[in-house]
Amino acid sequence: MNVILLGPPGAGKGTQAKRLVAKYGIPQISTGDMLRAALKEGTPLGLEAKKYMDAGALVPDSVVVGLVKERIQKPDCAGGYMLDGFPRNVSQAEVLDGMLVELGQKIDHVVCIEVPNEELLVRLTGRLTCRSCGGGFHLKFDPPQKPGACDKCGGELYQRDDDNEATVSSRLKTYADSTEPLINYYANQGKLRRIDGVGSMDEIFGRVTAILG
Ligand code: AMP
Helix, strand or coil: CEEEEECCCCCCHHHHHHHHHHHHCCCEEEHHHHHHHHHHHCCHHHHHHHHHHHHCCCCCHHHHHHHHHHHCCCHHHCCCEEEECCCCCHHHHHHHHHHHHHHCCCCCEEEEEECCHHHHHHHHHCEEEECCCCCEEECCCECCCCCCECCCCCCEEECCHHHCHHHHHHHHHHHHHHHCHHHHHHHHCCCEEEEECCCCHHHHHHHHHHHHC
């Protein structure tokens, strides 16, 4: 099963993807995570991507398309995969469609998780991640017991560079301008399912799995 998780930054795509990986046994392919990993390693690609990420803009298509093309051909993707944060605009979706034809694959479901902008802003600017285990917390909704430390492993919690208010506003605008048109793109292909992304993690997981089966 090949799935695309669509939705604005902060909609919970990454959180749900991690739970879906466990349920369906297919890997999560997050272009944002791949770019952050490249940046952490200090590769030329990562350093090039940083200026776009810091500005809340999209990294050039040529960069992300190459990453995805390589990734979906890895053996662990043979039984399917979950794309999280890709495609991000219509031209990436068109390139993806071409790639899938070439590989004899298709997208089975596109699930769009919808959350109002006011809530996204609060979610994103309070988001905290553990440097050691990758666990997620939130300053307001899910604060760690000890400020700055992960409840699970004691690791240091950090805020993503692009989760500050100015960059979050740009990311939401980029979503509205570039990514939202994908809703029509996939609706026209008859693949789009929209779900309400407001609620508990379990409720939203239930909504997604009701679609994926
Ligand atoms: P994310 O972790 O999905 O919120 O992505 C963080 C940042 O990485 C975005 O704001 C973009 O700058 C960049 N990025 C991630 N995925 C893509 C993509 N498919 N196309 C272009 N830029 C991307």
